[in-house]
Amino acid sequence: MINTLMGMPPAASQHAFQIDQMIEFCHWFMLILFVGWFAFYCYLLWRFRASKNPKASYYGAEGTVFKHLEFTVVLVEAVLLLGFALPLWFQRTSGFPDEKSALQVHLVAQAFGWNYHYPGADGVFGKKSMNLVSQTNPIGLDSSDPHAKDDIISQGEMAVPIGQAVVLNITSKDVIHNFAVPEFRTAKDAIPGTRIPIWFVGTREGEYTVICGQLCGKGHASMKSVVKVLSAEDFKTWQADLKTANTAAEPKAIAKQ
Amino acid sequence: MIGIQYLITSLTFLLLGFLMVLLMRWSIAYPNQPLTAAAVVSKITEAPAGYAHRLGENVKALFGYPHDFKLKETPPPKPEQGTLAEFLFTKHNMPGGVMQPSFYNQLGAMHGTIMVFLAVVPLGFAAFGNFVVPLQIGAGDMCFPRLNMASFHLFFWGGVMMLASFAIPGDGGIIEGGGPQSGWTSYPPLSILSNPAIKNTILLNLFTGQSFWLMSMVLLITSSLLGSVNFIATIVQLRAPGMTWMRMPFFVWAQLVTAFLLLLAFPPLEAAGILQLMDRVAHTSFFMPDGLVWENVPVAASMGYSGGGSPLLYQHLFWFLGHPEVYVLILPTIGAVTEIIATNARKPIWGLNTMVVSVWVLGFLSFVVWAHHMYLTGMGTKVAAFFQTTTIIISIPSVLILTALLITLWGASIRFTVPMLFATAFIPLFGIGGLTGIPLAFSAPVLYLHDTYYVIGHFHYVVAPGVITGAFGAIYHWYPKATGRKMSDFLGHVHFWPTILLMNCVFMPMFLQGMSGMHRRGYDGGAAYGELLGGVLYWHQFITVSAFFLLLAQIPFIFNFFYSAWFGEKVSTNPWHCTTLEWDTPSPPPHGNFTKPIQVYRGPYEYSVPGHPTDYFPQTEPGYDPADKFKGKH
Numbered sequence: 001m002i003n004t005l006m007g008m009p010p011a012a013s014q015h016a017f018q019i020d021q022m023i024e025f026c027h028w029f030m031l032i033l034f035v036g037w038f039a040f041y042c043y044l045l046w047r048f049r050a051s052k053n054p055k056a057s058y059y060g061a062e063g064t065v066f067k068h069l070e071f072t073v074v075l076v077e078a079v080l081l082l083g084f085a086l087p088l089w090f091q092r093t094s095g096f097p098d099e100k101s102a103l104q105v106h107l108v109a110q111a112f113g114w115n116y117h118y119p120g121a122d123g124v125f126g127k128k129s130m131n132l133v134s135q136t137n138p139i140g141l142d143s144s145d146p147h148a149k150d151d152i153i154s155q156g157e158m159a160v161p162i163g164q165a166v167v168l169n170i171t172s173k174d175v176i177h178n179f180a181v182p183e184f185r186t187a188k189d190a191i192p193g194t195r196i197p198i199w200f201v202g203t204r205e206g207e208y209t210v211i212c213g214q215l216c217g218k219g220h221a222s223m224k225s226v227v228k229v230l231s232a233e234d235f236k237t238w239q240a241d242l243k244t245a246n247t248a249a250e251p252k253a254i255a256k257q
Numbered sequence: 258m259i260g261i262q263y264l265i266t267s268l269t270f271l272l273l274g275f276l277m278v279l280l281m282r283w284s285i286a287y288p289n290q291p292l293t294a295a296a297v298v299s300k301i302t303e304a305p306a307g308y309a310h311r312l313g314e315n316v317k318a319l320f321g322y323p324h325d326f327k328l329k330e331t332p333p334p335k336p337e338q339g340t341l342a343e344f345l346f347t348k349h350n351m352p353g354g355v356m357q358p359s360f361y362n363q364l365g366a367m368h369g370t371i372m373v374f375l376a377v378v379p380l381g382f383a384a385f386g387n388f389v390v391p392l393q394i395g396a397g398d399m400c401f402p403r404l405n406m407a408s409f410h411l412f413f414w415g416g417v418m419m420l421a422s423f424a425i426p427g428d429g430g431i432i433e434g435g436g437p438q439s440g441w442t443s444y445p446p447l448s449i450l451s452n453p454a455i456k457n458t459i460l461l462n463l464f465t466g467q468s469f470w471l472m473s474m475v476l477l478i479t480s481s482l483l484g485s486v487n488f489i490a491t492i493v494q495l496r497a498p499g500m501t502w503m504r505m506p507f508f509v510w511a512q513l514v515t516a517f518l519l520l521l522a523f524p525p526l527e528a529a530g531i532l533q534l535m536d537r538v539a540h541t542s543f544f545m546p547d548g549l550v551w552e553n554v555p556v557a558a559s560m561g562y563s564g565g566g567s568p569l570l571y572q573h574l575f576w577f578l579g580h581p582e583v584y585v586l587i588l589p590t591i592g593a594v595t596e597i598i599a600t601n602a603r604k605p606i607w608g609l610n611t612m613v614v615s616v617w618v619l620g621f622l623s624f625v626v627w628a629h630h631m632y633l634t635g636m637g638t639k640v641a642a643f644f645q646t647t648t649i650i651i652s653i654p655s656v657l658i659l660t661a662l663l664i665t666l667w668g669a670s671i672r673f674t675v676p677m678l679f680a681t682a683f684i685p686l687f688g689i690g691g692l693t694g695i696p697l698a699f700s701a702p703v704l705y706l707h708d709t710y711y712v713i714g715h716f717h718y719v720v721a722p723g724v725i726t727g728a729f730g731a732i733y734h735w736y737p738k739a740t741g742r743k744m745s746d747f748l749g750h751v752h753f754w755p756t757i758l759l760m761n762c763v764f765m766p767m768f769l770q771g772m773s774g775m776h777r778r779g780y781d782g783g784a785a786y787g788e789l790l791g792g793v794l795y796w797h798q799f800i801t802v803s804a805f806f807l808l809l810a811q812i813p814f815i816f817n818f819f820y821s822a823w824f825g826e827k828v829s830t831n832p833w834h835c836t837t838l839e840w841d842t843p844s845p846p847p848h849g850n851f852t853k854p855i856q857v858y859r860g861p862y863e864y865s866v867p868g869h870p871t872d873y874f875p876q877t878e879p880g881y882d883p884a885d886k887f888k889g890k891h
Contacts, residue, residue: 006772026696044666056603056865057668077649085699094638130548173550175447182774185705189634193546196635209789213708213776215440218358221779
């Protein structure tokens, strides 16, 4: 409820409700602590103002109420840590779906755009080399590699089939970016020289904004992309259309060279 | 005296940093619109209209969440030539008064750096510390006065160099002029590739904004190191007879821990700064990985980088400084607030020993939490578990300190003087900053909240409404000691109430924006993501107008500060009836600080001691120690 009141957009991925739950729980905890504590504070300021209480007590407060309160706070934090935070993170970073059932996608970020690389029909990614990067070959795909033949490259737009796990391997060509999809409740840095996997399952058809969450230069503010969650058929069409577009672009590229 | 120098310099930088962020806020709230005096006036007069309606929309969202409220699109007016903004900030940065993203990035980097390294650290640590610490421990001066002067000069010239980077001319093509553009964190490879580093032109590379930033940081860190050595030596060596460790005021404890943090945490960033400078000018590859491609050209070929470095190494070095740095900002102010509360509550601080232990634990733990700034850099389960756990543990001593201050008020006789007003405001505002850190301490919510305005709101609540509020209190508190005159109470109230209100107006909406998924560091404040953020963009305008009024609210303070130095009400050496040593010497303190030999007989906060004729029992007044007399009775 607090989440909605604070304007959190509705979730669109499978694990999102767990994240939302935890944020919601944190906010209730914060709210209760702050309200209770602030009310007590105001009472103190009013009750012990100099005009009402001209002589201060040397000894001050006694009793163990505060020790118990302190202990409760620590206990709630421990529950948050052990009950929510650690299992959730384990699931996100160590609980990857198995390779065959999940859709594998590579993401190569650059200033200021996103390149998505799909393995195509054979399910194997073609080799990439940064030395091959050019205006027409944004991810440096090695066309001499037989696995690269059916690969699909999408600039600025990603599509995933609804209900299927997607493993996205994130890297960057130049500076550090951050692939953030608020509606999926997921984000990860795109760091050059490393490849970091994330995974998610889209649960609601629609288009979701991808934000660059790490300062990357002049175009940072508009380094935007879209993730489409499509039905299985629509996803196939999307891939096929893109493949056609890719092949159409290729001869031009060769002609230019 | 050096304390006063630091105070005035750091307050000047504070104002500069604030003015920069006001410029940025214009662009955030009104992207691509020219900044002119007429535009500012019209925006302010328009501002109040419509807020109630928009708040209503948020409440409506509670029942069913329509999320269809859109910002009314108004085409930006055409840029005019020859505006004042264009004249002040050059045609390159603000053509026709419209802020360019690169200039926004420069201001962003500078705002962060100036506020942290040139304003708040020197204000809390160097200014109050240099003035108050020797007085409170009964020392004639700091241990190494020359070292202190060197420290100030390095700080001052580091600051000048930082500002000078704005004025670096570009050649319109290959080299881009102006300040650094990679944020106050200055992450490579962006910081190495921005303000382009050109092959084989070491000298030219040295004269770019980013290189100036790095060199300036080296100066600033060296300055802090010299200062911290001085503080540790002074506190250990120069305490007056009878000033045992547990008779030291809490402020001195806080400064001692701060000094250790500076001493141990800053060198890694100094090293990282020099390494990054090497990467920029000598094209080493400490932070440059393999396979970088910049504008479709491999960097290895075009600029001669061998690669093989790690960008993450820099982040680790930076945040190893960065997190203790947070406590460097906070602790001096908590110390000052403790002094103010004890004075105005007229009773001993509750659980002083617990507080001293807590502040040490806090200092120690602050060294093992740094990677909670890096949850999204591909961190695995085990490492994340470690840093989440330490981050949660560090909240315990923080809560203990705030609780002790709170319980101190039980049975008090609270005088609401101006410093006390600021101190009482500090506690809940700082509390909001601390509480909003709870979701950010865990890696899972960070998947959503990372680098959003929620984070901005969180750390600004800690530093601006928190630390700066406390620092204002400290200025009002110790001003009579430094000048022999009191700051005007009336102007103090005129300063206090609008400041507190407007600070909340500025930072509270950021939590809402962050919860909507708004990310930071966009010159247009996220306008490019209108379909997601349409419902919260309007808050930018509210914040910007509030921030402008917050600036106006500081005018009474600035006036009061200078006016009272010459025309303020003259006061006695101990106007607040304090117990600590600094109030036992003429105001301003003479050379050598004290006019008589100092002997300490008791702890720092012996207020309202039963059987004593006055409600304060100064540390220097000969007689018994209440700690012995009332032992076991409590």
